Amino acid sequence: MRQNPARRTALLDAAIEVLAREGSRGLTLRAVDAEAQVPVGTSSNYFFNRAELLRQIMRRTRERLTPDPAALAATMAATPSPELVALLLRQVHQRMDADRSSYLAMLELRLEGTRRPELGADLNKILSAELEDNVRFHQDAGLPGDRVTIILMYLAVHGMIVDDLTVPDVLSGSAGELIDELSGRLLGNSARDTP
Template sequence: MVQNTERRTALVDAAIEVLARDGARGLTFRAVDVEAGVPKGTASNYFANRADLLNQVGAHIHQRMTLDPGQYDLERPPSPELLTDVMRALFHHISDDRTGWLALLELRLEAIRRPELQGALTETLRTNLNANIEGRRESGIPGDDTTTVLLYYAMTGVILEHLTVPEVLARFDVDELIAAFVNRSLAES
């Protein structure tokens, strides 16, 4: 396989665009080549097969969605307010990459039909969840592991609604909902 990492990243980003727009059935090497604006056959030189492409898309989406710590002030003392700010920053960061999130949803659906993709995606998502749990522990932010899991899935649901059927939440201030998630989760821990 070809090793030009910049081109590989561009192809994976193009695959994310295709996946979000056309779904898993529309994700072909040719569609990726067209989206990336590269010669026909380029994607097939970078990925062994479609499963390889899907797995690399899954890994790269999570890199794109990772929140840059520079987006919030971690120098502040751990507090519910800091946790709320981090959760809000995460929501807005992911909302700004709607394509990445929609592609991840398509990957989740495709994983139902592809056990090898399900295994890889399960591992990636489990690693992500565990990193969130460990990050909260290390930061000293209030709450416990269950708080982290509850907030993780509350955010997943809000992001899902916001990016797929935004009118459902139109009458709510999402930043206020996030603050309520945090406050109510911490009250229970």
């Protein structure tokens, strides 16, 4: 297997685009090569098989959707409050909206995980750890809300993002307004007053 990290990342980014655009059935090593504009067979030098490619796509989407540490630190300089929670949730939405391909690819991976038990097991581990990391971050930062409230916000925002990216006409109101309303109802009315 080849070990050029920059080439591997470029191939994974191409695979994310293919998966988001064409779905699971369209994701082939040949399609990844075409998207990355590399010679046919290049992807097979980096990924043992399709299952390995799917696992690495999962990891790469997480990297792409993780907030920039400096930007997150700047946000977290504010006093813990319902308004800060609403801001953090809006930033989650903004990251997903800015990298639609990664989020849509993750949706495709979730569907594929229902058909491939090994991928489903990997997804369960990664997404369970992500949820626990979010709960721990929220609690360690002293943000308002107990564990159940944090999980409800996580589920609601991710459900809203799915609709916003796939059937945007279903939602009434802007994502920011809906997030502020969600935060306000779960944490107190003050989150509704944020710009």
